Amino acid sequence: MTREITLSKAVNEAIAEEMRRDETVFLIGEDVAEAGTPFKVTSGLVEEFGTDRVIDTPISEPGFVGMAVGAAMTGSRPIVDLMFGDFIYLVMDQLCNQAAKTHYMSGGKLKVPMVLRTNLGATRRSAAQHSQSLHALVAHIPGLKVAMPSSAYEAKGLMKTAIRDDNPVVIFEDKLMYNDKAPVPEEEYLIPFGEANVLREGTDITLIGTSSMRQVCEKAAEALAKDGISAEVIDPRTLVPLDEPTLLKSARKTSRVIVVDEGHRNFGVTGEIASRINEKAFYHLDAPVLRLGAMDVPVPFSPALEDLTVPTPDAVAAAARSLVAGEMTHAA
Amino acid sequence: MTREITLSKAVNEAIAEEMRRDETVFLIGEDVAEAGTPFKVTSGLVEEFGTDRVIDTPISEPGFVGMAVGAAMTGSRPIVDLMFGDFIYLVMDQLCNQAAKTHYMSGGKLKVPMVLRTNLGATRRSAAQHSQSLHALVAHIPGLKVAMPSSAYEAKGLMKTAIRDDNPVVIFEDKLMYNDKAPVPEEEYLIPFGEANVLREGTDITLIGTSSMRQVCEKAAEALAKDGISAEVIDPRTLVPLDEPTLLKSARKTSRVIVVDEGHRNFGVTGEIASRINEKAFYHLDAPVLRLGAMDVPVPFSPALEDLTVPTPDAVAAAARSLVAGEMTHAA
Amino acid sequence: MAADGSKHNTEDYLRMYRQMVRIRAFEDNANQLYLSAKMPGLTHMYSGQEAVAVGICEALTDDDRITSTHRGHGHCVAKGADFKAMFCELLGKAEGYCRGKGGSMHIADQSHGNLGANAIVGGSMGIATGAALTAKLQKTGHVAVCFFGDGATAQGLWYEVMNMAALWKLPVIYACENNGYSEYTKTEEIAAGSLTARAEAFGIEAHSVDGQDVLAVNELAQKLVARARKGEGPFFIELKTYRYHGHHVGDINRDYYRSKDEEAAWKTTRDPITNFGKWLEGQGIVTADELVEINNEIKADAEAAVAYAEAAAYPPGEEVDAHVFAGVDHALTYIDGAAK
Amino acid sequence: MAADGSKHNTEDYLRMYRQMVRIRAFEDNANQLYLSAKMPGLTHMYSGQEAVAVGICEALTDDDRITSTHRGHGHCVAKGADFKAMFCELLGKAEGYCRGKGGSMHIADQSHGNLGANAIVGGSMGIATGAALTAKLQKTGHVAVCFFGDGATAQGLWYEVMNMAALWKLPVIYACENNGYSEYTKTEEIAAGSLTARAEAFGIEAHSVDGQDVLAVNELAQKLVARARKGEGPFFIELKTYRYHGHHVGDINRDYYRSKDEEAAWKTTRDPITNFGKWLEGQGIVTADELVEINNEIKADAEAAVAYAEAAAYPPGEEVDAHVFAGVDHALTYIDGAAK
Numbered sequence A, B: 001m002t003r004e005i006t007l008s009k010a011v012n013e014a015i016a017e018e019m020r021r022d023e024t025v026f027l028i029g030e031d032v033a034e035a036g037t038p039f040k041v042t043s044g045l046v047e048e049f050g051t052d053r054v055i056d057t058p059i060s061e062p063g064f065v066g067m068a069v070g071a072a073m074t075g076s077r078p079i080v081d082l083m084f085g086d087f088i089y090l091v092m093d094q095l096c097n098q099a100a101k102t103h104y105m106s107g108g109k110l111k112v113p114m115v116l117r118t119n120l121g122a123t124r125r126s127a128a129q130h131s132q133s134l135h136a137l138v139a140h141i142p143g144l145k146v147a148m149p150s151s152a153y154e155a156k157g158l159m160k161t162a163i164r165d166d167n168p169v170v171i172f173e174d175k176l177m178y179n180d181k182a183p184v185p186e187e188e189y190l191i192p193f194g195e196a197n198v199l200r201e202g203t204d205i206t207l208i209g210t211s212s213m214r215q216v217c218e219k220a221a222e223a224l225a226k227d228g229i230s231a232e233v234i235d236p237r238t239l240v241p242l243d244e245p246t247l248l249k250s251a252r253k254t255s256r257v258i259v260v261d262e263g264h265r266n267f268g269v270t271g272e273i274a275s276r277i278n279e280k281a282f283y284h285l286d287a288p289v290l291r292l293g294a295m296d297v298p299v300p301f302s303p304a305l306e307d308l309t310v311p312t313p314d315a316v317a318a319a320a321r322s323l324v325a326g327e328m329t330h331a332a
Numbered sequence C, D: 001m002a003a004d005g006s007k008h009n010t011e012d013y014l015r016m017y018r019q020m021v022r023i024r025a026f027e028d029n030a031n032q033l034y035l036s037a038k039m040p041g042l043t044h045m046y047s048g049q050e051a052v053a054v055g056i057c058e059a060l061t062d063d064d065r066i067t068s069t070h071r072g073h074g075h076c077v078a079k080g081a082d083f084k085a086m087f088c089e090l091l092g093k094a095e096g097y098c099r100g101k102g103g104s105m106h107i108a109d110q111s112h113g114n115l116g117a118n119a120i121v122g123g124s125m126g127i128a129t130g131a132a133l134t135a136k137l138q139k140t141g142h143v144a145v146c147f148f149g150d151g152a153t154a155q156g157l158w159y160e161v162m163n164m165a166a167l168w169k170l171p172v173i174y175a176c177e178n179n180g181y182s183e184y185t186k187t188e189e190i191a192a193g194s195l196t197a198r199a200e201a202f203g204i205e206a207h208s209v210d211g212q213d214v215l216a217v218n219e220l221a222q223k224l225v226a227r228a229r230k231g232e233g234p235f236f237i238e239l240k241t242y243r244y245h246g247h248h249v250g251d252i253n254r255d256y257y258r259s260k261d262e263e264a265a266w267k268t269t270r271d272p273i274t275n276f277g278k279w280l281e282g283q284g285i286v287t288a289d290e291l292v293e294i295n296n297e298i299k300a301d302a303e304a305a306v307a308y309a310e311a312a313a314y315p316p317g318e319e320v321d322a323h324v325f326a327g328v329d330h331a332l333t334y335i336d337g338a339a340k
Ligand SMILES: Cc1ncc(C[n+]2csc(CCOP(=O)(O)OP(=O)(O)O)c2C)c(N)n1
Pocket: A030, A059, A061, A083, A087, A090, C070, C071, C119, C120, C121, C122, C148, C149, C150, C151, C152, C153, C179, C181, C182, C183, C247
């Protein structure tokens, strides 16, 4: 049975199911209990699981992430709620120097099975410190797995996989999608890490979109279809591990690729994905792999400016048309 | 007049000269005064400038970086010494949410002229938390400039430019190069940001190497020359801004490029540089742009393992040979 | 009220009163803009805490620096900002203090020494302390005041900078507005022990004061600012206060964490403006009619500024990559090396 | 010595003595390995501080957790680790506790509850507190001890986790080894106010104890561990102690920050091993000859372990990308999606 539920609800269900299944799982973060987080994602959990397992913290991000690392090392499976993705800077040491390296530094003796769930996404008029998409930072650090759900379906399936994973996993939800509904089975399911999702098959060009850029790519593909351009749309679903085989297969088929991600373009996610495709499918490509990311500026508050900074379906479609037309913008 | 001095000495001179020139410049960090830092880079400065301008701090990295931001906003020009590049995780919030964004968020009203000098580089047997090369993280964040000196000459010239810049600049010195000597003029000079250095001209392949990977590329080029392969070697010197024109010009000339950087390969610096070249010089390339970075593992302590994790001249030369030979390793 | 009428002159009192009323008027309009969906994003109301910002900022000069918080309109007004440039900023207009780039959570007013609101809780503690470091190194005689909430005391950064401020005797005053809540959680659930003891443990002189009493706040602030200027700082002040609205403008149904009775009690018996107004009347400094006149005049000012801001222009699109780097017109070409 | 001979039995005393001597012997050999360029990297000697690690760890079971520091050999030995696996780790050999991947600064010994040394000063404060959170949630009755130096008290993280530990009454003991220096700087230059007051400000019971007196340390630790098990924690202990060597093995010329006289005074009058040995003799528990015998036996043990480690094999190259992820044999193929 499949019904439509919001991404919020999907995450909530995933956490609740896993907390029922495994009593070592607990949730910790700011205002996750009675308040259910500002996005109301965790509403109802404290009523079912009590304040011992749904733990409200002071505003101490490094502190409670560090505690989650220690709890995970000693038999708990914490899920940490980091209210805004922008706060990840505060917890980088505990996440990247401690959580990410403990298994390796201990030669495999210690494990850190924890999930850090946080969010990304601009255009909420929340300005430079509440709008960033910082997944590239953690994807760079060995020892962390990174998931980017693109709808309620992925949000649930990836979250459940993350909670059962024996490693630190960082999940970035798009905060603009919390109220978006998608079909989600009633029955239990998990989405394995490292399996990209081919959402639409096509022959002329491949559009790779992470998180909500999947929808941006899907909309672009629809527009392109009207022009007779057949676009394949792929959602990688996890950045670490990255399902290279699926991406390469598509690139070799269509010979043209655009990578779309809401992180800043410069030294970000699109560069890695584009490079891997260039490196490993080079002789199949008819055109350079193009990249669309958030503009390389801090996110501005003014709606008149903010809307200019994120990739749109129109921009993706326009880039696709120019690639397919063989326009060599940079050939000089 | 040019003499040979160590990279340590070059940095020391740059700081001393700028402190003499501008009394709003001060140096702050752990054990920078009497001890002159563990690498002895700042020795002697406290004797000349006193403890008011060469300030020893407690072990409070977020604290003193935050203070540097505030000092910079109010008329000082702080140089922050962050003892190991691995500690940058601790200061990411102050660096990326505050320093990097203040000018933009204030619509240009506030400036943050500060320098964060830190280091990178493995093979000192210092293990996972004292060996990282984390420049990719900060290069991703709009509002920060990022410099990567590759010898004593660059270390001095880039440092002086950084101190005079009205923006936050992060400089990563290679801690293994502190005692390496290079010719450095007695006369004052500055190296502008965004100007790559073509160290060796060549026609068959371009080797782009950041920081000490410049020397790795130079050594590889020498080996390649013996095989009759003419390699051009370029040091970008700054990642933000990046001298794309110089890199593209070379790529278009040689048609083959390898990018070498000591940060982790995955979602790091090489992906960005390779992507830009692919994007803008695609039709001139005879082969995919290859990338060599630090292995995507936490840096292991054991010498037997650590040495496997960093790019070597041999590895670069081997990759270059296969590119020039037209071996299409990934063409399948 | 803590002070007697003779200590300050009438002008000072009236300015303090007016400044508190200006904050309230600003917030009433900001709230209205939000409720009528004219304001982008969301915002945090300062109403109820006016005596804190005014009592402290009245002890400062334009050259003294403050750092502010997500709940920052009050500090901004109290430090001398202009309604028009503030409302323009809240609406993302080009004439805003930050050319629309900052908005409510990043409003800064360099001309009056306000180094800016901050959307990272505790994020400005280093900045304020660093401003005090400049003051000390350059012997400017200026003081920095760091405003933050009770919730922010849970951030480790505070302890790091208090330690350095104490070691180096920096002219900084940490002003903690304890409004009883951090978001949807009561302070006692997130703060163990005692806030003043935390500062004292670093050898920092700590005070606790009624944050609804503008004269008490101002008197203490005057003293501590003067002493900080002489190198006797740093200091800590805990100001007991209350926010009238929800955590942010969208936090409407809040009975689950805070009762309507509690809110009503603060508003009716502890309002800093009403009580100060009554005191001014009692001292014979103003009449009730004069107070009404002041209130109306300010209300009209605020409404005019709102109208102005609503009509003002957005920044042009080409500004989107300006101001990323000082000295660089357009960051996008600059970072690609095209502008060298 | 704080305790009288009747309180503990002879076996306990002798074990404490032996454990202190084992630490000293370990360090002497580690230092020697470094000086003879046989040890890769650098390391921080624990010599002088033995009574702290032993006094506390003797109050713990194998299931109680500790977190350690860059100066971590002492904690590791005291918590029960084996010489061979330790020296192998220091030399980067496959039989090391961490298969050579951690080295001196990351040595961990999961089997005895040592969650690891940490090269980030203060970096393990969250981990220890989190271990205590598991203990509380899972009602295991275990206790966690967080070792750190005086320098680490400047890290904001400590205040964040103390606050939560106090709010939630977690069974964690923060053990600050105040050896008077953080690197090349005296503690009074980097720590304002009082360390014990800092903990007390969070409502945490704080103690200060002579860290050179193993019995005093152990007696206090026994009491606090027992109380923490009953939910009366957290606690803070400041242990006044001294490191005999430089900050790290390469810190040889150190007169500029610490006088030779000061070092000599501590070594001759305050040595924890000598003094405890004298006390044991005085109490008639051992003879001088027996002490010499113990010392020699341990010295031989350590030397044998060194020889073993020197001869042991390095990990094979293919292990370089193992242990990045639990459950993944080789990270490099895994992250590229090949292993799915
Ligand atoms: C680092 C960080 N963590 C969490 C938040 C989300 N947040 C915004 S305001 C707030 C509560 C702040 O409470 P307090 O400091 O008491 O200030 P008040 O809102 O009461 O004025 C929180 C948790 C944030 N903005 N920054």
